[in-house]
Amino acid sequence: xxxxxGGAFSRAAIAKWYLEELELPYEFxxxxxxxxxxxxxxYLQINPMGKVPAIVDGDFQLWESGAILxxxxxxxxxxxxxxxxxxxxxxxxxFANSTLASGIFNESTREREVPRLLTPLNEIFQQxxxxxxxxxxxxxxxxxxxxxxIPMMLKLDLSAYPAVGEYINRMSERPAFKKGIGxxx
Numbered sequence: 001x002x003x004x005x006g007g008a009f010s011r012a013a014i015a016k017w018y019l020e021e022l023e024l025p026y027e028f029x030x031x032x033x034x035x036x037x038x039x040x041x042x043y044l045q046i047n048p049m050g051k052v053p054a055i056v057d058g059d060f061q062l063w064e065s066g067a068i069l070x071x072x073x074x075x076x077x078x079x080x081x082x083x084x085x086x087x088x089x090x091x092x093x094x095f096a097n098s099t100l101a102s103g104i105f106n107e108s109t110r111e112r113e114v115p116r117l118l119t120p121l122n123e124i125f126q127q128x129x130x131x132x133x134x135x136x137x138x139x140x141x142x143x144x145x146x147x148x149x150i151p152m153m154l155k156l157d158l159s160a161y162p163a164v165g166e167y168i169n170r171m172s173e174r175p176a177f178k179k180g181i182g183x184x185x
Contacts, residue, residue: 002026003056005046007033011065012053014145017180018069018138022076066097066142073138092131092139100146104154118161121147125163129170136174144171148181 004019004026006012010033019026031037031052039050047054047063054063055071062071070093073079080086103113121143124131131139147168150156158165171177 003029005029005031005043005054005056006052007031007038010052013181014065014141015053015055015068015072015180017145017177018072018141020176020179021136021141021174022072024072024076064097066093069093069138069142077138088132089137089139093142096139096142096146100143104146104150104156110156114156115160118158118164121167122161122163125167129167140171144168144177145181148172148177 002019002024004012004015006016006028008030012028016028031043033052037043038047038052043054044050046056046061049063051063053065053068054061055068057071057075062068070090073089080089100117102109103117104110106113128134130136131143144167147164148171150158151168158168172182
C-alpha cells in the first residue's frame with residue numbers, strides 16, 4: 001500500500017487531497033516534526049532533505065508535493081494524451097508550487113504579487129470553472145490548495161477577485177478536499 005509521510009499542518013495535505021480524489025488506498029504516516037522524526041536516519045533514507053511530504057509506492061520513493069502530484073496523476077490519474085496537454089498540467093502544478101505559493105506566502109512581496117497573480121486567475125475563473133476548462137484535474141489540486149490557504153491562514157481580502165473566491169469555495173466543498181486539506185491536524 002502507498003504510504004504518504006507528512007506532519008500536522010504540512011504540505012502533505014495537498015497529496016492527501018489528491019489521493020482522496022483518486023480514491024486510492026494509502027497509509028498516512030504522520031511524523032512528529034517537533035520531535036525531529038523527519039531528521040531521523042529512517043526518514044532521511046526516504047527524503048534526504050528531511051522535509052515532508054514524501055511517498056513510498058512499493059519500492060519507489062518520491063518527495064516534493066508537486067512531483068508527487070504529477071507522479072500520482074501519471075500512474076493513477078487521468079493523463080491527457082498529447083505532450084502539449086500534459087505540459088499544461090505540469091505548467092500549472094509548477095506555477096502553484098513556485099510562483100503562486102511564493103507570491104502569496106512571502107510577506108515581503110505579497111502586496112505587489114497578489115494582484116499580479118490573482119487578477120489573471122480571476123479572469124480564468126470568470127470564463128471556466130477549473131484551471132484547464134470544464135474538468136477538474138490535478139492542476140486544480142495544486143492551484144486550489146495554495147489558494148485555499150488564503151482564507152484559512154492569511155485572511156486576505158479577496159473582494160476584488162470574486163471568481164477566485166468562488167473557485168476556492170468550489171474546491172473546499174469537494175469531499176476529497178475536506179478529507180485531505182480540511183482534515184489537517
